[in-house]
Structure formats: C-alpha cells, structure tokens
Amino acid sequence: MSYYEWSWLAVGAYAVHILEEFALDWRNWARAVIKLPVEWSDFYVTNAVVIVLGVVQAQLSTSLPVLFLAYAALMLINATFFHVLPMIVTGGRFSPGVVTAVCLFCPIGLGSFRQAGTDGDLSAGVAFAAVTMGAALMAFPIILLRAKSRPYFRQTV
Incomplete structure (x- = not known):
C-alpha cells in the first residue's frame, strides 16, 4: 500500500477508536484510572x-x-501507554479503546513504519522525529488539561 492509503486507513481507524472510547465511557475510566x-x-x-x-x-x-509516520507513532503511543499498559498495571481493568488500539492502531502503526522502511524513507533521524512528534501530540492535550486548573491559567473573573 502507499503512504496515502495507509494514512487514510489510520484516520478511519482513529474514528472507530473514538467511537469505542465514547461508547464505553472513556472519560470516567480516564478520571478513575489515569487521574x-x-x-x-x-x-x-x-x-x-x-x-x-x-x-x-x-x-x-x-x-x-x-x-x-508521526501520526502512526501517535497511534502506537496511544495504544501502548494509554490502553495496554494501564490494563496491565490495573490487573486487567478494561480500558475503553483497547480493542481498536490493539486490533487497528498497532497493525496500522507498525504497517506504516514497515512501509516507510520498505520505501527507503525510514532513517534513524526520521524515526526519531516521527516518534518525538507523535509523543508531543499525545502529551500536548494532557499538559493543557493539567495546566488549566492552575491559578495562572484560570479565566474566571
């Protein structure tokens, strides 16, 4: 498959992942498990x-x-650190989104990196940049969520 096809497959997988998280109450899980x-x-x-x-x-x-590759890395980071690892740490407590993370994010994320390797576009520098960008994308909303409760960022009158 081409990068273009892998890319759109990733977007579709993310849409299904969001649906799973929403339907199975990811918000309350996130509050209880990962605080x-x-x-x-x-x-x-x-x-x-x-x-x-x-x-x-x-x-x-x-x-x-x-x-x-940054989007593929985002998917792999999300699957690993926000679904699979929390389930392991909590002794198997279900993580809303884990089914699509394992069944869609992992194969598509790994397939994307494999395709880049096959096409000769996956150097150590590109892989590092992609993983760094994916991690930053994953971290940014979490940082904002935690920052908004600090007095400096409160917008109340």
Whole structure:
C-alpha cells in the first residue's frame, strides 16, 4: 500500500477508536484510572483535532513522510501507554479503546513504519522525529488539561 492509503486507513481507524472510547465511557475510566481531569468537552475537542491532523497528514503523506509516520507513532503511543499498559498495571481493568488500539492502531502503526522502511524513507533521524512528534501530540492535550486548573491559567473573573 502507499503512504496515502495507509494514512487514510489510520484516520478511519482513529474514528472507530473514538467511537469505542465514547461508547464505553472513556472519560470516567480516564478520571478513575489515569487521574486525568477530563470532561466530555475536552474529549470532543481533542478528538476533533486528532481527526483534522489525520486529514492533514493524509493529504501530505507522500510529500512529508515524517508527518505520516508521526501520526502512526501517535497511534502506537496511544495504544501502548494509554490502553495496554494501564490494563496491565490495573490487573486487567478494561480500558475503553483497547480493542481498536490493539486490533487497528498497532497493525496500522507498525504497517506504516514497515512501509516507510520498505520505501527507503525510514532513517534513524526520521524515526526519531516521527516518534518525538507523535509523543508531543499525545502529551500536548494532557499538559493543557493539567495546566488549566492552575491559578495562572484560570479565566474566571
């Protein structure tokens, strides 16, 4: 498959993942298990941005493979550190989103990196940049969620 096809497959997988998280009450799980002070509005906005970024990376995948791989890295980081690892740490407590993370994110994320390797676009520098960008994308909304409760960032009168 081409980067373009892998990219759009990733966007579709993310959409299904969001549906699983929403339907199985990811918000309350996130509050209880990973102590994330998240509201449904945070969930909606963050996931809308993830889908927009997915469309951007899909459109630019052939000219900027690092963006394509950053989205794949985001998927792998999400699956590993926000679904599989918390289930292991909690002794098997179900994580809403883990089914699509394991069944879609892992194969598509790994397949994307494999495709880049096959096409000769996966150097150590590109892999590092992609993983760094994916990690930053995953961390940014979490940092904002934690920052907004600090006095300096409160917008109340």
